[in-house]
Amino acid sequence: MSKNMRTISSLLRLEHIKIENYKGIDCLEIDFAQPQFEDSPDVTVIGSQNGLGKTSILECCALLAITITCHHNELIKFDRRHGSDLFKKGFSISGNFREEDLQFSRSLTFDPKDDNYFKITGKSSPKTIKKNNTNKESLHNFNKNIETILGQTSNQLSMEHFLFFNSYRKIQESSPELGMLVHKSYEPIFRNRMYETPISLFKIEILRSFMLDNPLLDQIDKQESHEVLKNLNDFLNQYAGVKIKKLVPHTNNTIDILLEHQKSKDIFSFDGLSSGQKEIISTFFLIWYSTRVKSKIILIDEPELHLNRDWQQTLVRDLVKNAPNNQYILATHSIEVAEAVEPYQRILLEKNSIK
Ligand SMILES: Nc1ncnc2c1ncn2[C@@H]1O[C@H](COP(=O)(O)OP(=O)(O)OP(=O)(O)O)[C@@H](O)[C@H]1O
Ligand SMILES: [Mg+2]
Structure with a gap:
């Protein structure tokens, strides 16, 4: 897989977290062990x-x-x-991050008695551009x-x-809509719909890279979109033996993504892939795509979802090969996933480990 677009500008990791009164957790502290070498x-x-x-x-x-992007x-x-049943009780989460050699801490507290405000405190990274979260769009x-x-x-x-x-x-x-080509427009499009039909972030990114590879579209670095498509096709080929053939527009302004099987030459819609193929291809592509310039913290709940034992066994190795500079935090039931890391990188929760 080509990595020649990678220009890592910073390495961010979560080093420690303390959780109080969140759902079934009364109090829990976790250190995320640094890689040994x-x-x-x-x-x-x-x-x-x-x-x-x-x-x-x-x-x-x-x-x-x-x-991280909020102000002290x-x-x-x-x-x-957004969720009337959520956060009926107050909770507090605090932790330390490190970005290259700089450490900073953040804390988030919520008290429903305090008029339903999240309170964010703590020193933040000087590298992070703080956003003004108070305007209507940001709050939404x-x-x-x-x-x-x-x-x-x-x-x-x-x-x-x-x-x-x-x-x-x-x-x-x-299927995604043509207007979703413009990155920032996911939200307004969702909101203008009478019924919110979620479109997969993954499909929107496919559409973007495919359309922007077209020389008639003038918006994004063509070299970059070509590279993105090449990587996407590598994932599709590795896990499903297919490549993207074409995009088919429909009169309702949506776009269908058609794939071609490399051996049989059969052509079928992206939705025809198996659940395991869709899962692994979309996960790997989104991680590679979103972190190819700047590393991130990658949180995956049940990474084994839809995957057979062989793919569970190679998952961690392939994740890291695909995007080596991220911090990965995985929550799993899979012995295969747990055994793919060193003992110091495993945290086993037991009934008495959560007070
Ligand atoms: N608001 C709440 N107050 C107290 N306890 C809660 C609340 N919401 C959920 N719980 C409990 O907290 C626990 C949440 O567990 P969580 O979903 O984090 O477990 P998990 O280890 O991911 O489980 P699984 O392996 O089934 O996915 C459950 O035991 C649930 O009953
Ligand atoms: Mg769970």
Whole structure:
């Protein structure tokens, strides 16, 4: 797989997290062990029986990472329309990040008695450009992102500092719209629809790279979009023996993605791929695509979803080969995934480890 586009500008990692009163967790502290050698992969695998808090920990990591772009002492109103049953009780999450040689800490507290405000405090990285979260659009996005973190939607979340794959993720069998070519336009399009049909982030990215490879479209670096397409086709070929053949526009402004099987030459829609093929191709592509310039923290709940034992065994190795500079935090039931990392990179939650 070609990596010649990679120009890593910073390495961000979550080093420590403390969670208090979040869902079933009363109090829990975790250190995410540093890789022992310079070329060791930065992977932590969290395992446990059902219901012991793996998903809750990943949610807390994502909730904390979302605050990196916030200001110290920022207050953000929780919009109850996004989840009236969520956060009925208060909680607190704090942690330390490191970006290259700089350390910074963040904390997020929520108290429903305090008029449903998230309070964000802590020193932040001087490298991060803080956003003004107080305008209507940013508030809406902040609340939508929280909804995704809590598994209320089936899409992955791709943010500036992290990627989050919740365990409800699904490559939706609905097609992206032509207007979604313009990156920033996902939200307005979703909102203008009478019924929100989520379109897979993955399909939107495919559409973008495919269309922008067209010399008539003038917007993005052609070299880059060519490289993106080449990588996407490598993933499609490796895991499903197919390549993208063409995009077919429909009168309702949606675009279907057609694939060609390399041996049989059969042509079929992307949605015809198996669930395991869709899962591994979309996960690998989104991670590679979103972190090819700047590394991120990658949070994956149940990375074994839809995968057979062989793919579970090679998953960590291939993830790291695909995008080696990210920090990976995985929550899993799979022995194969857990055994793919060193013992110091495993965290086993037991009934008495969560107070
Ligand atoms: N609001 C809440 N208050 C208290 N406990 C909660 C709340 N919401 C969920 N729980 C409990 O917290 C735990 C959440 O577990 P979590 O989803 O993090 O487990 P998990 O290890 O990911 O499980 P699985 O392997 O089944 O995915 C469950 O035992 C659930 O019953
Ligand atoms: Mg879970």
